[in-house]
Amino acid sequence: ARAQLPTYDPAGIEVAAASTISPNGSVLAGTHGLSLLSLAASSPIGFDALDRNWDVYEKVSAEHGRVADRRTWRLVSPMFLAETRADAERAVSRRIGAIAAYVNRQMGVDPDWAQTPASIIDYWRTESLGEFGQAIIGTPDEAITQIERLIEKTGGFGTLLVLHVDMANWEDTKRSYELFASEVVPHFRNRNAGRKASLQFAEDR
Secondary structure (H helix, E strand, C coil), X not given: CCCCCCCCCCCCCCCEEEECCCXXXXXXXXXXXXXXXXXXXXXXXXXXHHHHHHHHHHHHHHHCCXXXXXXXXXXXXXXXXXXXXXXXXXXXXCCHHHHHHHHHHHHCCCCCCCCCHHHHHHHHHHCCCHHHECCEEECHHHHHHHHHHHHHHHCCCCEEEEECCCCCCHHHHHHHHHHHHHHHHHHHHCCCHHXXXXXXXXXXX
């Protein structure tokens, strides 16, 4: 007999089903009342599947007497931030080769191109960091643009999970998260609206 997975209890421990490209994760999550975790949200194929997979999740949830709640939808995106693109590239250049070799071995991939720090950064930005998709290795503005793309594509989701890749030293890593907290989060919480309005008021007069 097949074991029945427990139904997600909002008052208890949250359980999420991973989803990448196929609708299998959405079906599993909708059937058992689990949260939806979109691991490949930043990959080109995974990005294209986001809205379709949510539609499946809503439909299957309804078939099992539940209402899908976007607040429980988690999207994953790899990000490393610095004040400038050049600063971000400098910060990751020493370790990124070792991390790329690890990812390649994990996925059973043997790249047929020269893996220099610059080429790896370019590949992760434009193609994919493993199954997790395109990485932001750049500025807070680039992170904001990526999140806005995800919001527009999905129609809204509950949580962005920043995939941490250990490709910089501790000080630069802390600075990346500080920049996310001080510049990216306030943008989406509209915390700078008053300051911008005040500055505009002063400029107009």
